Amino acid sequence: MTASALSLALLATACGSDKPADKKDEPKPAGSSAAAPAAKGKTDAEVAALVVTQADVPDQLVSAEGGAKAAAEGSKATVDKAECKPLMQAQSAQKVGAATGSGRTVAKAKPKEPSAGASAEDKLKAGLEALGATQTLVSVGSYDGKGAEEAFASLKTAAGACAGGYTVDEGGDKVKFLDVKPGASVTAGDEAAAFTMTMDLDGGEKSTNHFVVVRKGNSLATFYSFGLTATQPKTVIDAQAKKLG
Numbered sequence: 001m002t003a004s005a006l007s008l009a010l011l012a013t014a015c016g017s018d019k020p021a022d023k024k025d026e027p028k029p030a031g032s033s034a035a036a037p038a039a040k041g042k043t044d045a046e047v048a049a050l051v052v053t054q055a056d057v058p059d060q061l062v063s064a065e066g067g068a069k070a071a072a073e074g075s076k077a078t079v080d081k082a083e084c085k086p087l088m089q090a091q092s093a094q095k096v097g098a099a100t101g102s103g104r105t106v107a108k109a110k111p112k113e114p115s116a117g118a119s120a121e122d123k124l125k126a127g128l129e130a131l132g133a134t135q136t137l138v139s140v141g142s143y144d145g146k147g148a149e150e151a152f153a154s155l156k157t158a159a160g161a162c163a164g165g166y167t168v169d170e171g172g173d174k175v176k177f178l179d180v181k182p183g184a185s186v187t188a189g190d191e192a193a194a195f196t197m198t199m200d201l202d203g204g205e206k207s208t209n210h211f212v213v214v215r216k217g218n219s220l221a222t223f224y225s226f227g228l229t230a231t232q233p234k235t236v237i238d239a240q241a242k243k244l245g
Contacts (some may be wrong), residue, residue: 039218042142048103064108076171083161097151099141172185188241189216216244
């Protein structure tokens with residue numbers, strides 16, 4: 001009986017061969033069953049083309065040379081707490097995580113020119129404001145796979161772990177940060193986070209620096225802003241996020 005049942009089943013299959021193929025045998029749309037290929041990171045040269053330029057932020061004075069100098073000097077930096085290393089790397093224009101390529105620049109807010117008939121006092125005030133204008137170190141990194149997400153997460157984790165402060169040694173010059181706190185909310189890219197850092201200056205003075213990180217796809221942009229009257233560089237952040245796509 002078993003053999004007869006098997007023979008009937010085979011016969012039915014043969015006789016029904018002109019019927020439409022079962023759905024499982026139908027060709028599937030491309031990508032329906034296979035996972036999308038992992039993102040491929042860009043090289044230094046390719047990332048350089050993604051970094052904001054003077055044309056992108058006309059209200060700033062942009063210097064790629066300044067970014068390169070910051071990276072060269074930052075290569076000597078160390079930090080007193082291992083958990084704060086991602087923050088130190090971003091502040092020093094170094095690669096955060098396993099970036100395949102990186103690029104950086106420095107943007108400084110253009111000072112307001114005093115009027116033609118300005119007094120000597122007004123000119124002096126304008127000069128002091130220019131000296132204290134917000135400067136922003138912009139760094140962009142590209143990553144394979146989920147590297148950008150991992151680097152973003154590492155920076156958020158570091159900010160929380162280093163809330164009580166940390167010290168960066170820049171080739172013998174020590175810079176002490178008293179705290180790390182949440183900054184004004186930023187909406188950009190696929191995810192973004194903002195923080196403020198209180199820097200301890202000579203003579204007991206303090207300044208508030210701003211740190212913003214934005215991820216778009218497998219690219220990560222960080223913005224470290226400093227100056228006597230530093231503010232969050234909204235136009236720079238928006239322009240860089242737009243350039244990342």
